[in-house]
Amino acid sequence: MLFLRNVDIAYGRIRAVRRASLHVGRGEIVALIGANGAGKTTMMAAISGLMRPAAGTVEFDGADITRARPDAIVRAGISHVPEGRLVFGPMTVEDNLLLGSYCRHRLGRASGVQEDMERLYAMFPRLKERRLQAAGTLSGGEQQMVAIARALMARPRLLLLDEPGMGLAPTVTREIFRHIVELRDAMGLTVLLVEQNARAALRIADRGYVLETGRIILQGPAGELLANNDVQRAYLGRDLDRETQPAGGAA
Amino acid sequence: MDVSSSLQYLFSGLTVGATYGLTGLGFTIIFNTTGIINFAQGEFVMLGGMLAVICQSALGLPLPLAVLLAMLGATLIGAIVERVAIRPVRTAPPINLVIITIGISILIRSAMMLLWDKDTHTLPHFSGTDPITVLGATLMPQSLWILGITAVVLYGLRTFFRRSIFGKAMLACAHQRKAAWLVGIGVEGMVLLSFMISALVGAVGGVMLAPMTMTSYDVGILLGLKGFAACILGGLGNPFGAAAGGLAIGVLESFGAGMISSAYKDAFAFIILLLLLFVRPSGLFGKPEVRRV
Ligand SMILES: Nc1ncnc2c1ncn2[C@@H]1O[C@H](COP(=O)(O)OP(=O)(O)OP(=O)(O)O)[C@@H](O)[C@H]1O
Numbered sequence: 001m002l003f004l005r006n007v008d009i010a011y012g013r014i015r016a017v018r019r020a021s022l023h024v025g026r027g028e029i030v031a032l033i034g035a036n037g038a039g040k041t042t043m044m045a046a047i048s049g050l051m052r053p054a055a056g057t058v059e060f061d062g063a064d065i066t067r068a069r070p071d072a073i074v075r076a077g078i079s080h081v082p083e084g085r086l087v088f089g090p091m092t093v094e095d096n097l098l099l100g101s102y103c104r105h106r107l108g109r110a111s112g113v114q115e116d117m118e119r120l121y122a123m124f125p126r127l128k129e130r131r132l133q134a135a136g137t138l139s140g141g142e143q144q145m146v147a148i149a150r151a152l153m154a155r156p157r158l159l160l161l162d163e164p165g166m167g168l169a170p171t172v173t174r175e176i177f178r179h180i181v182e183l184r185d186a187m188g189l190t191v192l193l194v195e196q197n198a199r200a201a202l203r204i205a206d207r208g209y210v211l212e213t214g215r216i217i218l219q220g221p222a223g224e225l226l227a228n229n230d231v232q233r234a235y236l237g238r239d240l241d242r243e244t245q246p247a248g249g250a251a
Numbered sequence: 252m253d254v255s256s257s258l259q260y261l262f263s264g265l266t267v268g269a270t271y272g273l274t275g276l277g278f279t280i281i282f283n284t285t286g287i288i289n290f291a292q293g294e295f296v297m298l299g300g301m302l303a304v305i306c307q308s309a310l311g312l313p314l315p316l317a318v319l320l321a322m323l324g325a326t327l328i329g330a331i332v333e334r335v336a337i338r339p340v341r342t343a344p345p346i347n348l349v350i351i352t353i354g355i356s357i358l359i360r361s362a363m364m365l366l367w368d369k370d371t372h373t374l375p376h377f378s379g380t381d382p383i384t385v386l387g388a389t390l391m392p393q394s395l396w397i398l399g400i401t402a403v404v405l406y407g408l409r410t411f412f413r414r415s416i417f418g419k420a421m422l423a424c425a426h427q428r429k430a431a432w433l434v435g436i437g438v439e440g441m442v443l444l445s446f447m448i449s450a451l452v453g454a455v456g457g458v459m460l461a462p463m464t465m466t467s468y469d470v471g472i473l474l475g476l477k478g479f480a481a482c483i484l485g486g487l488g489n490p491f492g493a494a495a496g497g498l499a500i501g502v503l504e505s506f507g508a509g510m511i512s513s514a515y516k517d518a519f520a521f522i523i524l525l526l527l528l529f530v531r532p533s534g535l536f537g538k539p540e541v542r543r544v
């Protein structure tokens with residue numbers, strides 16, 4: 001449903017992503033992993049229209065969205081949970097969620113918004129307790145829930161998640177991941193996931209891409225990537241050199 | 252000081268103060284959407300009065316039509332300002348944009364002077380000049396118009412920002428612009444809308460005040476500064492604060508002019524502002540910023 005073809009993305013003269021191609025099929029969870037500064041956030045921004053690729057094309061559901069504006073892309077069915085959450089700080093949790101449904105409003109009205117909000121409150125009961133609190137005063141994890149719930153209020157078909165686990169306790173991250181899998185299973189939501197914790201991300205993903213200094217160097221089913229030696233060394237924190245040394249020394 | 256003269260000061264203070272408040276509201280709306288202080292706000296007020304004068308006296312249109320056209324004209328100019336001067340440089344830091352608005356204000360003022368004239372003009376009162384006497388003080392019907400319309404505008408804007416999703420979306424643009432794009436808000440359209448609403452609100456103030464105080468191409472400078480003082484006094488970003496700040500400045504100014512000296516009338520607003528800011532840097536109704544990162 002989403003295709004990136006030979007995409008180049010630049011900040012001025014710095015090329016952050018080079019000739020990257022990637023696709024995400026309907027109902028898939030795809031993980032994008034890579035070190036800091038590899039260009040993951042930049043790729044997400046190009047998909048949601050916050051940045052324009054310098055070259056290459058982005059296609060969603062058969063339509064070319066390479067040069068579409070972010071608001072049009074949201075209406076087309078892609079919601080982006082940005083890195084760092086970016087909640088509307090002075091507004092209440094409830095208003096944050098309401099604004100998430102902005103793209104569904106015609107002449108100030110939209111149907112089903114209240115029901116969706118209740119469903120998300122059921123998913124994140126913490127948010128219901130705090131629904132009249134200013135979102136900026138919530139804890140980091142709660143703000144992350146707001147950001148995810150806000151994105152889901154748009155009823156997206158593709159969800160872009162940029163480091164949903166950043167700054168969160170591992171149990172909270174696991175909780176969020178569990179919800180993501182649920183959403184996929186229940187509603188057929190498609191997910192492109194960026195996560196520092198590559199192991200956790202690959203565990204819930206169907207497939208994965210590895211990005212290194214702006215290039216996609218590896219791709220494949222999540223299980224294969226988890227078992228891949230290079231990936232383990234670089235992103236899963238396994239010190240293979242040390243593990244294999246005793247064997248090498250004995251030879 | 253007797254009751255009737257203090258009441259007189261109060262009436263004239265509230266009347267002028269309401270226009271300061273409307274000007275302050277204009278600042279607030281643009282600030283709340285873009286984070287920019289639009290120093291051309293005073294020119295929108297001037298345009299309200301002057302365009303009405305042009306329509307009424309030069310083109311000979313009936314007053315209600317002249318007033319309506321003046322408001323539409325100012326709104327249109329607000330839109331043009333955004334499209335031509337702000338949007339092309341929208342990614343510049345706010346301070347640069349603020350300086351651009353100062354340039355715009357000089358441009359609008361000079362254009363009015365060159366295309367029209369440097370004279371002082373007046374506009375007929377909306378409903379006659381038979382004063383109403385209250386406890387020995389006189390109140391012009393125009394003052395009632397001004398206070399009434401200010402209240403309606405204030406209430407309308409409050410409802411818009413608190414209740415409607417478009418109002419909330421406008422606020423969202425300033426709180427977190429990137430996220431506003433990501434929930435599907437057309438941020439550029441919202442910025443355009445904020446300039447149009449501000450220009451309209453400013454023009455309403457200008458056109459109401461013109462019958463009371465006369466108008467000319469350069470009234471925007473002082474009105475703009477006082478409106479700015481009003482919204483700082485009330486706490487920048489708070490529409491009610493801006494209106495209340497405007498009324499407070501108008502009243503204090505009027506009493507100051509009456510009891511101390513009218514020579515320093517225009518200084519009072521700024522002295523009050525400075526004193527307040529020493530005591531409460533976030534303004535009368537401003538909340539100290541709560542932010543968590
Ligand atoms: N606004 C910017 N201006 C210039 N260069 C930028 C900008 N934003 C990012 N970059 C550069 O682009 C490259 C990719 O950045 P990006 O944020 O996409 O990395 P990332 O993979 O998301 O990293 P992280 O895991 O730290 O979030 C980096 O080298 C970064 O320095």
Ligand SMILES: [Mg+2]
Pocket residue numbers: 040041042083162
């Ligand atoms: Mg990133």
